[in-house]
Amino acid sequence: MQEKYDVLDVFKVVAAIFVVGIHSWPLPDYNSNIVLFSSIGRFAVPLFLLSTGFLVQKKLTSIGNWENQKHYLFKYILRLLKFYFAWWLIYLWLIPLNWQGKISIQYSSVSNLFAEVLKKYFLNFFYGSTFLGSWYISATIIGVIFVFIIFRKINWVIQFAIGIVWLTLLLIVLLYGKHFLLIEKLLHHFNNFMPAESFLIAVPFIIFGKIIEKFENSLQKIPFRILIVAALLSIMLVVSEFHFWQLKGNSNSLENLLFSDMLAVVALLVSINKVSKKILIPNSKYLRNISSFIYMGQFGIIVLTTILRNNSVLKISNWTKYSMVLLLLIIIFNVLYSIQNYKYCKFLKYFW
Numbered sequence: 001m002q003e004k005y006d007v008l009d010v011f012k013v014v015a016a017i018f019v020v021g022i023h024s025w026p027l028p029d030y031n032s033n034i035v036l037f038s039s040i041g042r043f044a045v046p047l048f049l050l051s052t053g054f055l056v057q058k059k060l061t062s063i064g065n066w067e068n069q070k071h072y073l074f075k076y077i078l079r080l081l082k083f084y085f086a087w088w089l090i091y092l093w094l095i096p097l098n099w100q101g102k103i104s105i106q107y108s109s110v111s112n113l114f115a116e117v118l119k120k121y122f123l124n125f126f127y128g129s130t131f132l133g134s135w136y137i138s139a140t141i142i143g144v145i146f147v148f149i150i151f152r153k154i155n156w157v158i159q160f161a162i163g164i165v166w167l168t169l170l171l172i173v174l175l176y177g178k179h180f181l182l183i184e185k186l187l188h189h190f191n192n193f194m195p196a197e198s199f200l201i202a203v204p205f206i207i208f209g210k211i212i213e214k215f216e217n218s219l220q221k222i223p224f225r226i227l228i229v230a231a232l233l234s235i236m237l238v239v240s241e242f243h244f245w246q247l248k249g250n251s252n253s254l255e256n257l258l259f260s261d262m263l264a265v266v267a268l269l270v271s272i273n274k275v276s277k278k279i280l281i282p283n284s285k286y287l288r289n290i291s292s293f294i295y296m297g298q299f300g301i302i303v304l305t306t307i308l309r310n311n312s313v314l315k316i317s318n319w320t321k322y323s324m325v326l327l328l329l330i331i332i333f334n335v336l337y338s339i340q341n342y343k344y345c346k347f348l349k350y351f352w
Contacts, residue, residue: 004277006280009281011271019044019294019295020302023302024318026321034242038254039238040260042257043238043260043267052206053208055213058216080141081141084141088130091299097132097303101307105120135197139197139198143199162207164204170256175253178251194255219269234262286337296351302325305325333352
């Protein structure tokens, strides 16, 4: 019987709601947004990536034979590509725009325009986003290829070491990068490349998720109260960490923080704990699907509401905007979810 991790599905929905908040800044107080979304909310993407590594490894362990594992990985990657391509088609209009709804393609000649369009619509798949936020899906695909195919024959100890070194170097670039001239020159050379929004962030977390699965039997026995204390400590520390790096002023990006990463690890450990695994949530698959839909569906609605507000069609606060985005996403998802099994509507499953 396949094990269920219903609490993990709940955490994914919570994480997706946090991501909408990161992009919307809904609270009227600046510091409140920083505490709730820019700090604590940063656990979301690491949690998604950790759970990918954990669940894929869980499936591969149950399969055993490499030929069958290879077949599963191919189907899994293909499924992610279909998910990506479905949203890419929906967001063809969004690809040239930034968060303010303004054209972000800059060019000086026809040939330069062609190069920029090619980069925006296709090449950014490999090192950034085609449409806003798409980097997470392409990063997951590339990360899975690295961890489960390229690193397949590497001992788990060495993989763990690779993950630690990889993440350490990445955090140095992100949090202390402006202190090093060489890092600044490299990032300037790769124009608009954001390491925190690429496969570079996916690989170490997928490795860690994979290793957590390997030691699940031991890790699930950690006393639940210890995990709760660890989560509360991580929450307090991540807020302090954000303010520390913000004041220091050497950061290239505050999109990834050490203690937000720790919070994501603790969230996964809570999800697989023997106490949590006893919690059964009706229709947890629904939660899993709506979390994917909220994550990907938010970008277009946020930009559209921003355009309408900037043109004075809508006069709403950021909180109202945030609430509208979530409400619209839930309504649209439930309508689509209710008709997904009809003959000509089965393609809708690619959107979650």
